[in-house]
Amino acid sequence: MTVSALTPRRYPEPRAMLRLIKPITWFPPIWAYLCGSVSAGVPLGGNWPLVLLGMILSGPIVCGMSQAANDWCDRHVDAVNEPDRPIPSGRIPGRWGLWIALAMTGLSLGVGSLLGVWGFWATVAGVIAAWAYSAEPVRLKRSGWWGPGLVGLSYEGLPWFTGAAVLLGAAPRFEVVVVALLYALGAHGIMTLNDFKALEGDRQHGVRSLPVVLGPEVAARIACTVMAMAQALVVAFLFVLGKPWHGLAVTLLLLAQFAAMRVLFRDPKGKAPWYNGTGVVLYVTGMMVSAFALRGLV
Template sequence: MSTLTSPVPTRTLPDPMALLRLIKPITWFPPMWAYLCGAVSSGAPMAPDWGMVLLGIVLAGPIVCGMSQAANDWCDRHVDAINEPDRPIPSGRVPGRWGLWVALAMSALSLLIGWQLGPWGFGATVVGVLAAWAYSAEPVRLKRSGWWGPGLVGLCYEGLPWFTGAAVLSAGAPSWPIVIVAGLYAMGAHGIMTLNDFKALEGDRQMGVNSLPVTLGPERAARLACWIMAVPQLVVVGLLVQWDRPIHAAVVTGLLLAQLAAMRVLLRDPRGKAPWYNGTGVLFYISGMMVAAFALRALA
């Protein structure tokens, strides 16, 4: 007696929950937080412009960052088939070219909403959208570089939204102290992005993505990431002291010491502890960002 089995139907429409996972809500917080830091640091009163603050936060997180995640997953679908085959695109829950269409539609939506934030907000949105595609898409694909890739992501996650929040609230170019501090925290975020590359180590090695964990090895890459995170914060502390903000400088120093303690744990097992550090040490990092923002607000 033979048993007939019907083929598994091929999905033509994406699973709604898979679409949500495609744009990765867990990644939205850093640029949203950085935009809020920029708004605070501007010194402008926020209550009259709460709508612009809220719109900028939504643009920085769910829209631009979500778009960048969709674009990255589409361009990385072959790597993800090795590293994480359960992701929306390689698993087939976002079938065909739906991942590309979502990324393109969200790129257009980003520009439309960015236009509502005035010339500074729109210009920053254009930069963010172009950077997202430059990071992931051929032939540029800066993700292939362990230096340019994390540097670009750090700039777009921390520096660019900080600058944008300050520019939109002040209706003009931010002051040099704001630009410098935002740039320093963007530089430090390079180390955070390097630790994030640990989860894709095997797939990156096979697909020719030269992340620092691939080119330097996990131990050396983790030590370098720690230095990259710590040194810009030391510079921020020095600047806050120079700008007569000793209490803010002391708080940032305390948060940096907490990170150094977490780094000691990380360096004992870089591959195993990188996700743990990104959930603990990074919290102290972003807390220092807001402390520095309030110090800049007092200077404005």
């Protein structure tokens, strides 16, 4: 082994910094922000700068910041679950993980201020939620109910609301808020399935995720029930709003998810990553269908 291999790094590895903010996690808030922009009913042609800035803020900046904060606060858990992650592996040494998270917190607030009053205060709410989820003494991720609920609200409901509010320059319509909240509720199930990958470390460090407390089989059924019920309520709401074709489209997407759920239930722990690439795609497709239904109400 060379001397350089034995010497701890002084500065973060650039590739590890990118992995720290996890680009793969940016899609849900970006997509939700776009859904919110569509649902506002405002012409998008002349507002693309605001839409694109909001999508960048929601994904790479705020979501990236939340991932950096989570990895810093979870560095001991990750040393058990995934020791090759940037912080426990030493590729991001010392307190650099914390400094990156704090710097991105400041960047989030700065960029959020460019989106007006609604955009700024929504960013403040997102930043608070990110740190409340991961950091002591609050650390809501210890709860299998409150943790996924907060993430679902932050990843789906808050960006949707913000996308609409920024374009409107005012609070979105009641119908928009209802649909955003329903999809945020359903995202609780998505986040529960995401907890399957950290079972061993969560057990050792007292994180009471639903897969830890109830076991993978029961947790998977609860997650899928929550996702399905939220979408069923969306379908009913769309029919009430006089959008039957959009409601039918979301129904078909939900039926396709039922087929994927049957596969998931055969091996919840092993199939959770597969379901995130199939059933969740169908879920977020229904989000955009619903956004266009709301847009048609204006």
